[in-house]
Amino acid sequence: MAAVHEPLSPLSVPDASRRALWLHVLLTVGALIVGGWAFWNGFFFLRDTGTPKLVGAAVAVVWAAGTLTLFFFAATRIVEYLPLRWATRLQPFVFIGPAIAMVFYFLALPTARTFVSSLFNRDGSQFVGLGNYLTLFTAPAMLVTFRNNLMWLVFGASFTVILGLAVAALADRSRFERTAKAIVFMPMAISLVGAGVIWKFVYAVRDVSDPQIGLLNAIVIAFGGEPQAWIAQLQPWNNLFLIVIVVWAQTGFAMVLFSAALKGVSGEMIEAARVDGAGEVRIFFQIMIPAIKGTIITVAATVIIFTLKIFDVVIVMTGGQYGTDVIATQFYNQYFVNRNFGLGSAIAIVLLVAVVPVMIYNLRQLRRNERS
């Protein structure tokens, strides 16, 4: 799919005058020196700066974009002075180098470091082998946590997929498609902290003798019921009231993907089924659904990963109280509240292991795409 370019070397250009060559060298060295100086000093300036915030941000943008461009400029020049064979070999690494370095330092390396520290005790002074993992899978609090994450995963993913699919299919047949989709999509723009505030207000509960200010309790009372503390009572089902928030936030994402997939289903096939006398419902379940199976898996996998890592919603709604702790809140508590680094790392590793199936699925898809 991609072309192999022969990089042009200035030395191979026959009429390159000596002056032009010197200018090139001077420019390259200059770029390297200026870039290096700016990178180094920019780092300390930005770290220690007391300038107004937005000025700092503007400097940072110039710093990052500027030094990177200088780096690429100088590095590609230097590579061009090398023998052709080496130049072709090194040039790609100039382009991908910074990105690979960032990804390596911020994601790949920490995975190994976290794994190592998960084998040590709370302050990293003593090797405990798999001791932290043993604690993790036997402590009652952690078992509740795993149960909750399982609820998040099962209910979160299934509700989101079903609702997203339903809205996409209905909107496809409606005159109000654009409006309906924009409304359902809207929560995608809102932070989960903000969504938490919105729904905490819906679930708000007041003393029985006071007027209720939460919408849900007002509705319950209008139908003659008693006000409930939705997110505190009825454990473990109170988790469902938190899951609703993420379903509300993620359905728009599912809907957009399903909508595009449904529009791609072959019209001829549907027409043929109609001629054969199949009704709308049968067409939907026996033609549409199988045709978009891949998208359903993608959406489910995305929502599963999202719910596995769920943190903001739980912190804002309950802080993990009332039996609503999840893996990510436990991680935060162990690490930053209890300062048990070993156990915290072990929790992070469990989280990583949980997403491995999705990782493998993605890699398989990648290989299939490359082959085709």
Add this chain to the structure above:
Amino acid sequence: MNSGPVRGRLPDIVINGTLLIVCLLWLVPTFGLFVSSFRTRDDVLTTGWWTVVPHREWVTTSTVPLPDGDRNGTMDVAGVSGTFATLRQGVVTPDGKRVVWVGNKRLGRIEVQDQEWSGLPAFTLENYFDVLTGKTYEITDTDGVKHTFKGDNLAGAFLNSMAVTIPAVVIPVVIAAFAAYGFAWMRFPGRKTLFAVVVALLVVPLQIALVPVLSDYVRLQLNGTYLAVWLAHAGFGIPLAIYLLYNFISALPRDIMESAVVDGASHLAIFFRLIIPLAAPALASYAIFQFLWVWNDYLVALIFIGSQPDVQVLTMRLAEIVGSRGDDWHLLTAGAFISMTLPLAVFFTLQRYFVRGLLAGSVKS
């Protein structure tokens, strides 16, 4: 699809009706927040936000002294009779008045009320002023008691969010654009393996990286600075950026590149003169993604920025108000709405690019 009536086809009214219900479910919670943020503190804390809709409500017209003597049995007051319990609930007279016992048995009062149409609801911008500024302000509650509060300085937090977000979007876009070009249009050993690593890292949970990076940051004295958050967001965002941009850049027509090479252009020239302009829609898609992600992020900011109120971003300040003053709904509603304004504006103006990026990022994977 719209080829006249077909057997088994759902009628429009069912389709549109269901959609209407779904849309209401999606809108009403946010709408309640929006309405509440403009109501006065007392209103928000004592009545539901839906009461802003004109309705008939009981208004006290006169107060009657409590009856003397035994208050445990049935009493006759203001033309009605009832026990303390029923009077607390309110007894309606035949001529449409209501008699209510307010307060306790010993020291209460009896109010005679009439049903009247509620007037226009009180509208105020005070909540917004109170959360936006960092100044102290006073509130007098219904009992005449004065309370002093310190403002939450969300205006400052808004600027902090901007200062965090802009570089955290620009840095990964620049770095990933170069890498995506390298992966798409250059051949080198290990290309496939490295790209597979990038794809694998797409789904790695952030939690795995927070702690080692944090300990390095502490050593470099980076903790609590914006630089720390910019670099972290860049690092965490680059895999998706490479993936999205690669999909787009590798699909660009080969002829254009080749003619540029024939003309003697270097990789750098091709990148700046051809790739960047052509890939602008993909760059925009990813930039919007990353903007929404960083602006709405809570965890990364929480870990790397820490507890200094003057550097905290909006999500942190909001979560803190929820934690410390979770019943101050007049402030929470205004604060939450402030945190949503910019992402909603960006989202609705650039929705096209966002959806395109979403589809490129997920369907193809």
